[in-house]
Amino acid sequence: MQGKQDTLEVYTPEFFLNPETLYVQLRASRPVCRVRLLNGTEGWWITHYEDVKAALKDSRLTKNPHSVLPASELEGIDADVRHLYSLITSHMLFSDPPNHTRLRSLVSKAFTPALIEQWHDRIQSITDALLDAVQPRGTMEVIHDFAFPLPITVISEMLGVVQEDREQFKAWSQVLVGNTSTLHALLPVISEAKAFLNYLFALIEQKRESPADDLISRLVQAEEAGDQLSADELVSMIFLLIIAGHETTTNFIGNAVLALLQHPDQMRALQEDPTLLQGAIEELLRYDTPVFSTTNRWAREDLEIGGQQIRRGELVLLQLASTNHDEQIFQDADTLDLRRQANQHLSFGKGIHYCLGAPLARLEGQIAISTLLRRMPNLRLAVDPHTLTRRPAILIHALEKLPVAF
Numbered sequence: 001m002q003g004k005q006d007t008l009e010v011y012t013p014e015f016f017l018n019p020e021t022l023y024v025q026l027r028a029s030r031p032v033c034r035v036r037l038l039n040g041t042e043g044w045w046i047t048h049y050e051d052v053k054a055a056l057k058d059s060r061l062t063k064n065p066h067s068v069l070p071a072s073e074l075e076g077i078d079a080d081v082r083h084l085y086s087l088i089t090s091h092m093l094f095s096d097p098p099n100h101t102r103l104r105s106l107v108s109k110a111f112t113p114a115l116i117e118q119w120h121d122r123i124q125s126i127t128d129a130l131l132d133a134v135q136p137r138g139t140m141e142v143i144h145d146f147a148f149p150l151p152i153t154v155i156s157e158m159l160g161v162v163q164e165d166r167e168q169f170k171a172w173s174q175v176l177v178g179n180t181s182t183l184h185a186l187l188p189v190i191s192e193a194k195a196f197l198n199y200l201f202a203l204i205e206q207k208r209e210s211p212a213d214d215l216i217s218r219l220v221q222a223e224e225a226g227d228q229l230s231a232d233e234l235v236s237m238i239f240l241l242i243i244a245g246h247e248t249t250t251n252f253i254g255n256a257v258l259a260l261l262q263h264p265d266q267m268r269a270l271q272e273d274p275t276l277l278q279g280a281i282e283e284l285l286r287y288d289t290p291v292f293s294t295t296n297r298w299a300r301e302d303l304e305i306g307g308q309q310i311r312r313g314e315l316v317l318l319q320l321a322s323t324n325h326d327e328q329i330f331q332d333a334d335t336l337d338l339r340r341q342a343n344q345h346l347s348f349g350k351g352i353h354y355c356l357g358a359p360l361a362r363l364e365g366q367i368a369i370s371t372l373l374r375r376m377p378n379l380r381l382a383v384d385p386h387t388l389t390r391r392p393a394i395l396i397h398a399l400e401k402l403p404v405a406f
């Protein structure tokens with residue numbers, strides 16, 4: 001078993017631009033690697049498919065930050081900041097069973113493939129309206145004009161949030177995504193977190209007074225029923241659904257469009273044969289997954305992953321994007337092949353935290369990509385690909401902008 005390792009500085013501008021260059025080196029030489037995080041603390045990156053798959057199902061790794069928070073981290077922290085932290089970390093993605101099981105079961109019914117399919121026509125009409133708006137121009141910026149408004153509109157309608165607030169949501173969630181699972185990471189974004197939570201409190205009160213046929217109203221009723229959902233958990237759940245429900249899919253659509261534009265033969269194949277669509281979405285999810293790393297997990301006890309000892313309390317980040325290019329699992333892993341068979345990518349995770357929104361993300365992806373290719377058959381990049389930039393985010397592989405012409 002290996003003991004101590006040097007710490008690697010991984011979050012560099014080159015990494016954000018092209019993570020695979022580093023992943024390929026790490027899979028070959030240090031598949032379990034000690035890394036420095038953006039806030040200066042340290043953790044472990046896991047890059048091999050089989051190690052990550054096993055870790056996703058390993059109950060010795062906890063998702064609950066409160067169970068590992070060292071007492072020293074709370075020293076000097078104001079009580080209202082501690083309460084804020086507790087509020088935004090009381091959701092299913094930061095919980096272990098039995099709390100996780102209870103929280104997930106309260107919303108899981110709304111996200112089954114059958115119920116999500118009922119949103120098909122609505123998603124199609126939102127997609128068409130977005131493309132109607134840009135069609136006469138002959139150009140668009142895919143992220144701003146299409147990939148962002150589509151999923152935020154859908155999740156807002158499911159939850160019962162008014163449309164006018166969505167640009168504000170974007171600003172809040174871009175700052176907060178990936179910055180809330182440790183108290184340390186939250187401190188620089190306290191004012192955004194407070195503003196977002198105040199907005200959610202007001203929204204919950206409004207749904208309490210005039211309930212409607214939406215998810216927030218149903219969750220408010222569950223909270224009022226008493227023993228299923230506390231007031232803090234209610235806010236936290238809505239916070240999670242809003243952030244997870246759009247940031248991820250926006251970047252999936254952006255990355256997928258770019259991958260197709262860079263592989264014109266594959267794009268043409270999909271335009272000519274729409275029956276490829278389902279498999280194509282899985283391959284695009286594998287090829288440039290929007291959530292390149294899982295959220296935090298911590299070792300509950302000393303354990304070993306891939307021959308490396310990990311100490312109790314240490315942070316573990318599973319590099320999903322790396323697993324999707326692991327040559328031991330995927331033949332010609334760096335090739336985009338929309339006809340790929342047996343595509344067991346890990347882009348939605350695995351185990352009990354497997355993405356709740358996967359059926360919704362898949363449906364949005366299918367409608368977005370197929371409609372775009374059908375209505376804009378001559379789609380092409382409007383800038384030199386070398387000028388495209390990525391956001392320096394630690395979980396999300398996100399294009400800043402994607403200008404296209406058609």
Ligand code: HEM
Nearest residue numbers: 092093244245248249252294295348349353355356357361
């Ligand atoms: C292509 C788009 C998406 C991708 C790639 C994605 C990816 C993921 C991943 C990897 C996880 C597990 C994280 C971990 O284990 O640390 C996750 C969890 C989750 N996702 Fe998604 N997601 C997407 C879209 C959505 C959408 C549209 C929703 C809608 C509500 C959503 C809601 C959630 C929730 C609630 C969880 C937590 C599940 C749990 O803890 O049991 N996701 N997602």
